[in-house]
Amino acid sequence: MGKRKGMEIALAAAEAAALCRPDVIAAYPITPNTHIPEHLSDIVAEGRLDAEFICVESEHSALSACMGASGAGARVFTATSSQGLLYMAEIMAIASSMRLPVVMALGNRALSGPLNIWNDHSDIMSQRDTGWISLFASHGQEVIDMMIQAFRIAEDRDVMLPINVNLDGFQLTHVVEVMNFPLQEEVDAFLPVYKPYASVHPDHPCSMGTLALPEIFSEATRAREAAIVNSRKTILKVWDEWEKQFGRRYEPIESYKMEGAEFAVLTMGSMGETAEVAIDALREKGVPVGLLKLKLWRPFPYEDLKKATKGVKSLIVMDRAVSFGGPGGPVASEIRSALYDEPSRPDLTNYIFGLGGRDVTVEDFIAMIDKVRLADKKRPKEHYEFYGVRGE
C-alpha cells in the first residue's frame, strides 16, 4: 500500500492535499508555508490536479475566496503562517459560523514582533477560539495523513467545520523525510467527492451568512460549540477507518513509554520527536519518565488527558507560546484547567521555550526533566518558566 518516497514535508503536504482533489485553492505567499501552495500550483500546472488556483492579493482574500468557493459547493484548500493567519483573523470565526469545511495547512511561525520567520505556536494560539478544529502533526507522515483526514472530518455532515493542520515552520515544512504516500485510488476510496449540505446556486436559492440579532446569536454560538464538541466522535471514527485502511493509528493523545511513568512530558508538534530521544536516554538510566504527544488541540480531548495522566506524579508541559500577563503557556493553562476537578492530579510544571525558531535539543529536554525530577520539594515552584532565556 502506498508509495515510500523522500521529500520535503511542505511538498508532501501539497501532494497530500492534491490527492484529495480540491476544486479551488486560494493562497498567498508567506514563509514558511509557501512551498505548499507553490508545489500545488506546480501540480495544477502539470495537469495532475484539476483545480482553480487563485493567486489572491492577500491572506484575507485567500480565506474569503475559499469561503465563497466552499459556499458554492467546492472542496477548498488554503495554507498560511503567522502574520498571514492574523490577516485572515477577521474571517476565521465567520468560516466556522457559516459551517464551511475549509481545510488549511498552517506552517506555524512566531508572530511579529520583533519580526521573525521561524517556528513557534503563537500564530495558532491567537486564533484558538475561532471555532476551527486544530490538529498538530509531529512528523512528515502525520502531515500527509492528517491532511487527507482533515477533508474527511471537515466535510462530514455531522461536523461541517473548518479545520487547520498545524505543522511546525522549518522544523517540519523544510525538512526532508521518507514518508509513505497513499495512492490516488486509496484516497478516492477514503474520501468521496464533496457533496455540500447547502450551497449557493440558482436551482436552490438560499441566503448564507445572514444577520443575527441578540435573540438568536447565543443559540448560534451554542450550536457552533456543540458542533465542535461533537466533532470528536467523527474524528475518532475517521481515525479508526484510517487505521483499517492505511494501518497507521491516530489518537488525540499519543503515549510513548508511559508504562509505569511517574514523570510525563507533554508536547505538541515536532518537538515530540526530539523528546522521544530524551525519554529513551532517561529510561535507559532507569528514570520512570514517558511522553504524551497532544495531536488534537480542538476539540480538546479532556477524557484522553485524564486517562493518559492517571498515576503520573509530575507532568511537564512544554509550550511554544505564552499568554502575556496570563497563566503562562496556553497548553499548560488548558491542562491545568482540565485536571482541576480531578480528585488526584499530577503536579504540573510549565516550560515556555523554543520560541521564534530557538533550537530545542535532546539535552534541553533532559535538563528540563531533571530539573523537575531533582527539584527541592520544599522550595515554592514557579507557575511557569521560560527555559533557556539568557540574561535572567
Place this chain on the structure above:
Amino acid sequence: MNTLKGYPVGLIENFDLYAPKLVDREEYFSPGHRACQGCGEALAIRLMCKALGKDTIIINATGCMEVISSMYPTTAWKLPWIHVAFPNAAAVGSGVEAALKALHRKGRIPDRYVKAVAIGGDGGTVDIGLQALSGAMERGHDLLYVCFDNEAYMNTGIQRSSATPFGASTTTAPAGVASMGNKTWKKNVPEIMVAHNIPYVATACQSYPLDFMNKVRKAREIKGPSYIHCLSVCPTGWRCPSEACIKMGRLAVETGVFPLYEVENGKYKMTVSMPENIRPIQDYIKHQGRFRHLTPEQIKIFQDRTNLEYKKLLNKIEHSKSWGEMSAE
C-alpha cells in the same frame, strides 16, 4: 420636474414610457425588507436583480443592504445570496466564480451559465474593500461588481468615506466653526477600475432605471470582470426628504456632479445625454442638509472643480478609442 426638457428626441417616441413594460415582473429582491423610506440603494438593487435574472449568485459585503435584507430567519433574497464580511465581497466573489468554473468543468453543477455578482456600499468598495476589488478585477474573474455609492458609511451612522463629496457634513467630518465638513474630493473609483483594463466600467444611478438596467445587462453578458458604480441616494444621510430620492439622483446627473457614462473596451461614452450647459450645482446641493453650511466661496470651489472634472470626462469621451479601433489602426 421635467427632466426630459432639453433632451434630444429619441428614435422611438415615448420610449421611456413604454420600456418599463419590458422589465421583468419577477421580484428577486422582495418587499418587506427593512430599508429606510426613500432608500435609493434598495431600489437600485431591485432593478439590478430584474436585469440580472434568475441565473445569478449575489455576493454581498456587510453594509446597509446586507443588514436590512437578511435578518435571520428572514431574507429578502430570492436569488442565491452569500455574505461573509465587510471588506471582502470581491474576494468571496472570486471564490464563487472559481467554484462555478471548476464544478461546471467537472460536471458537478448543471450545464448552464450562472453569473457571480458582488455588491457593496461605498465604504466596502472604495475604502476597506478596494484591495480585494483590485485583486478580483486584475485576476480577470468572470465577476460583475456593483458599488452602491451613498457617499458615506450610512449603516454605521453617516461617517465620511473616500466617496463622500467635497463639502458634505458627516458625523466624522462634521461642519463647524473651524471646519467646512469633508475637505477632500470624491475618489474616482470608476477611473481606477478603467486603469485595471477591464472590458466594461460604467456609472449609473437609481434615478435612471433603464440606463442602469441596460448597463447591468451589458455587464452580465461580459465573460470577464466588469464594474458599475451606482450613485444611490440616501435621504437619511443626505438630510433630504425621502420623497426627493429620485429627484436628487436626477439633479446629481444634470449638474454634472455625477455624469452617467460607460467605458467599453477603453472607449468612453455618455449614456444619458447632457444639456449643453450643465445646471449649477446649487440646484443639487440646496436640497440637502449635508451641504447647508457651505459658504458662497466654498460653493464656488465645489462648482469650479465640478466643471473641471466634467471637462476631463468630456475630453475622454471625445478622444478615447476602443482597444479594437486602436489595434486596427
